[in-house]
Amino acid sequence: MDFNLSEERQMLQDGLRRMLVDKVDTKAIARGDTAWSAETWQALTEMGVIGALFTEEQGGFGGAGFDLMVVFEEMGRAGAPEPLLETLLAGRLIAELGSATQIEQLDEVIAGEVQMAFAHSEPGSRYDLERVATNAARDGDDWVLTGRKSVVTNGGEADQIVLSARVSGAVSDREGLALFLVPKGTEGLEIRDYPLTGGGRGAELAMEEMRLPGDALLGEAGDALPAIERTVARGSAAQCAEALGLMERIRDLTVTYLQQRTQFGQPLIKFQALAFRMADVLIEIEQARSAVINLCGHLDADPTTRELHVSAAKQLVGATAKLVVEESIQMHGGIGITQEYDLAHFARRLTMVEHRFGDALWHLGRFARLRAA
């Protein structure tokens, strides 16, 4: 039993924290002036941070759950909206399923030279991973895809999109899914991109008889769901770790504010009613940390165990995110909802954690169903 970071991970954490401090222009993001910064991306790649998300065989130097945790917690602490999660999702799918030729592309992915996106969710799918209506049909050697993908993070900026489609079966069958590698500018692919609440950009993708060559297929046609679930579990772990960093940053901002702001002749933290509520926030953040540790430690467990931890962490982190956001804003008062104060960006970004891969309520139900099965 050891809950300390290894020396390598400790160095990664220290380095990242030093590098990211003051790097993220939270005010510009909150104003909508920028979605993410190419300069920060450059700095991340120069540090080799992307390599920490992949195993040695894949060309990285980490890839375990706790590597993800270290990296994404620091991204969260800084409020960094750079699309690292998209590289993790798309890159891991290529690494796990790709042909020899496709895997060659991983070098530039890990070097951060290309932007990636994972296009899976659709207007009617909400958080259900098996629900895919986008259709892929064989035509000679080619594939022809028609359908829509919704709120694809980094979709408009990606050089390569890993995109899911259905080759057979009904819309919610577990069988019948396939993944494709779609380069930017493919004919028949229409993209509308837009800013996201909390930074970064999203995109709506419309495929109208989009033709792809046979070698665009990633892995076996029809059997992609287990890999998608495995990858989304990793993505959920990364996202939960990011949320944890955001929570701690918000906690620090709020505690400092309570110590400095004086009303009725004393600092707000001296009002027991507020101090007790802040103590609750601290307790709940530690609970969330433990849930994230549980998930990161079980990413390579059997699917049932892994998915239980996915839902446990997502439920707890989602619920805690709401508590942290709402209590912090309330204890700040009006300043807590102004765009020019750092909390605005952190609160928005933390809240949006619930809107990807499932919110607290959805995962509560899923956990109960998984336990009952």
Add this chain to the structure above:
Amino acid sequence: MDLTYSEEYETFRRDLRGFLEARLPKRLADKVRLGQRVTKEDHEEWHAILQERNWLAGHWPKEHGGAGWDAVERHIFEEETTRAHAPRIVPFGVMMLGPVLMKFGSDAQKAHWLPRILNGTDWWCQGYSEPGAGSDLAAIKTTAERDGDHYVVNGQKTWTTLAQYADHIFCLVRTSKEGKKQEGISFLLIDMNDPGIEVRPIHLIDGGAEVNEVWFKDVRVPVENLVGEENQGWTIAKYLLTHERTNIAGVGFANEALANLKRIAALEHQNGRPLIEDPLFAAEIARLEIQLMAMATTNLRVVSAAAGGNAPGVESSMLKVKGTVIRQEINDLTRRACGPYAMPFVSEALEAGSNVEPVGPDYAAPVSGRYFNNRKLSIYGGSNEVQKQIIAKMRLGA
């Protein structure tokens, strides 16, 4: 005990419904329904329409141009107008200053200012909070020093809602530093066009700019703009906060927000079925509806007592806490109901006529912004912590 409205009230409700059907412009109702931003001109248009029936300030006495409504009629008005998606009445003149002038103003002040509120000549805003005086409102530092026939005002107000539209501001100012801090405050009416006033917008977390900083540098205000006695301002402020704040529970808003949530939950799908059929999600809606049904009756108990002549005291604070929390919880669940489509942040889509299409369904466009923006409900008008302190003092001997 009788939970039904009298026939007189039901007649009023029918009359009101007919009026809203005939006179509320669809363009305005659509904006409100879709969560789009309502402009100054929109507000003015709606105020003028209401005033055709003396309903802009229906709760004012008839002698001052109101309709003489009691608390129940006022409640019915709020219920029906929110149901019809009418723009809210801008409260600063009608709900706040008007009643203050009727109670504390001189005859000359009443004769001058009250008609101008009703006919739209003046747009008022409220100069209360300051950077160092939030919950601790009596800590205000903006000074008004007597100089002949004028007060000279220096200082800064903040969180001033819609000051960018206003041509007048009613202010709490410090006229004395003697004694308790509550004892040196006065209530002053100031023309926003006076030299020395500067309005700076504060952008909020949802991208909108509804609040402002208002700066005063050597602003000269005629002494006849003092309301009540010098150093009586705290009494006036308290009167305004405790006596004139019906609809503090926001039952109408909450009803409308709940109906919107149910509509969205019926349109959104999860696992191939309407979200509203998901037992967990349905339970969350039910939990809020149960709370709201009870709060509506709590509100009516207070309204009914007020119509009978009892000024609400601690009940206002109870309704404020419960009402704001319920509305915030409905906003929270509405954001969840929209799933991933709560993520796009396309501010322009909230401007009617911008031609920028929302991403995803139109009902999803305002939900995140509204969730964040409405965190203000438990902060402004006396934070919920301040309300609990009032309850503790008045009821618990704290």
